[in-house]
Amino acid sequence: MRAAVLQLNSQGMSSTKLYNYIRVAHKKNVKILLIGEYVLNPFFNELKTMSISMIEEQANHQIKILKELSSTYDMTIVAPLIIVDKKEVYKTTAKFAPSSTSYYNQQILINYAHWNEEKFFANEMSALQTPMIFKINGFKFAIMNGFELHFDELFATLSKKNIDCVLVPSVSTFESFDRWKALISTRAFTHNCYVLRANRIGEYQDKDFNWKFYGDSVLASPDGEILEHLGNTEELMIVDMSHAEVIHARRAWGFKEAINKRYKE
Numbered sequence: 001m002r003a004a005v006l007q008l009n010s011q012g013m014s015s016t017k018l019y020n021y022i023r024v025a026h027k028k029n030v031k032i033l034l035i036g037e038y039v040l041n042p043f044f045n046e047l048k049t050m051s052i053s054m055i056e057e058q059a060n061h062q063i064k065i066l067k068e069l070s071s072t073y074d075m076t077i078v079a080p081l082i083i084v085d086k087k088e089v090y091k092t093t094a095k096f097a098p099s100s101t102s103y104y105n106q107q108i109l110i111n112y113a114h115w116n117e118e119k120f121f122a123n124e125m126s127a128l129q130t131p132m133i134f135k136i137n138g139f140k141f142a143i144m145n146g147f148e149l150h151f152d153e154l155f156a157t158l159s160k161k162n163i164d165c166v167l168v169p170s171v172s173t174f175e176s177f178d179r180w181k182a183l184i185s186t187r188a189f190t191h192n193c194y195v196l197r198a199n200r201i202g203e204y205q206d207k208d209f210n211w212k213f214y215g216d217s218v219l220a221s222p223d224g225e226i227l228e229h230l231g232n233t234e235e236l237m238i239v240d241m242s243h244a245e246v247i248h249a250r251r252a253w254g255f256k257e258a259i260n261k262r263y264k265e
Contacts, residue, residue, distance in 0.1 A: 001139040001164070004030040005217045005237040007230050008039045009202030013058060015065045021236050026073040028238050031136050035079040036200035036217070037146060037171035040066075043204045043211070044117055047082060047089070056084035063094070063101070070096040076136055078143060080169045088122035093143050093169060095134060104132035106145045108154065114209065130157040139164050139243055146170025146197070149183060155191065159259075164246050165194035172199050174209075177216045181226060189224025192249040192256070194241050196220075201232055222249035 004025045011017060025033055040062045041047065047055060059081055070077050077096040082089060083103075091109065095102045107128055111118035118125075131154065132143045142163045148154050149168055158166075166187070172180050180197075188195040196219050204211040218229040219239045230237050250256055 001032070001136065001241045001243070002028070002030050003165075003196060003239050003241060004028075004033045005196065005198040005219075005230070005239075006033060006035050006039075007198060007201060007215050007217045007233075007235045007237065008035070009200065009213075009234065010042055011039055012042070013061055015062075017234075018065065018069060022069050022073055022075065022077075024236060025238065026075060030075060030238060032076040032078065032141070032167075034167050034169060034196060034198040035077070036198040037080040037169050039200050040079055041082040043171070044115065044120070045204065045206055045211075048120060052084055052087055052089065055082055055089060059083045066094070066096045067101060071098050074098050076134075078167055078169065080145065085122075089120070090123055091117060091121045091145075093132070093145060095132065095143070097134075102132060102134070104143050106148065107131075108148050108151055110147045128154055128157060130161070133158075133161055133163065139241070141165050141167055143167050143169075146172060146199075149187060155187070158191070159256075163191070163193050164243055165196055165241055166191075168195060168197040170197055170199045171213060172216075173211045173213050175212075175214070177214055180216070181218060181229075184218055184220045185224045185226060188220035188222060189253075190255065192222045192253060193246055194219065194222060196239065196241075201234060222246045223252075 080093045092103045092105045105123050109117040184195045198217045200213045201215040202213050215232040219227045221227050
């Protein structure tokens with residue numbers, strides 16, 4: 001399975017770079033492309049100063065463009081978006097396939113004093129559900145937003161789904177790259193699946209913080225090794241993943257087998 005991560009700053013209403021990079025990815029036979037959080041929309045703190053109508057206009061514009069790109073280049077595009085429904089603002093991740101579009105509303109939102117998405121967005125707070133799962137040419141993906149990667153309970157919903165790769169769009173900052181690499185490697189290893197993470201770049205300055213989004217998008221293997229990673233600049237990372245490698249890791253380490261033996265019906 002050939003995939004790509006597009007590591008960008010916030011693009012606003014501009015689509016030029018999306019067109020250019022997706023054309024390149026198409027020529028390289030990429031089947032799925034992942035974009036980081038707050039790339040197609042302004043950062044969270046900027047959204048708080050925008051009108052609902054402006055947020056909705058921007059979302060509708062990006063949805064139209066991504067549908068067109070997916071269909072034109074026969075590529076699945078996974079992209080976080082801020083959308084509006086009945087005057088309420090939601091944080092979601094959209095999957096644009098050539099013939100369909102699906103949405104996964106983030107289930108666990110960050111809720112710190114300086115960064116409280118839970119308070120701002122209208123995403124429902126309820127019992128955890130299985131994240132979006134889909135297949136491309138038999139290769140099984142799940143989507144889990146960056147903050148959600150911290151929670152064992154959410155991974156438990158995937159335990160029997162035999163996922164080949166977890167797609168993680170993120171917006172990590174404050175020099176947290178070592179912690180994130182450790183988390184991603186651990187999740188990939190203990191669940192014996194690939195973890196492909198797209199993190200945005202750029203800066204946002206407010207009166208209290210300078211938010212530096214450092215990139216460092218990565219691919220971790222089913223054995224927990226970092227196979228590929230980007231720096232802190234605008235880049236397109238193309239990676240290859242193998243279902244056979246996932247199966248090999250599961251057989252070699254036997255984690256799923258150890259659990260399955262204890263829960264046979």
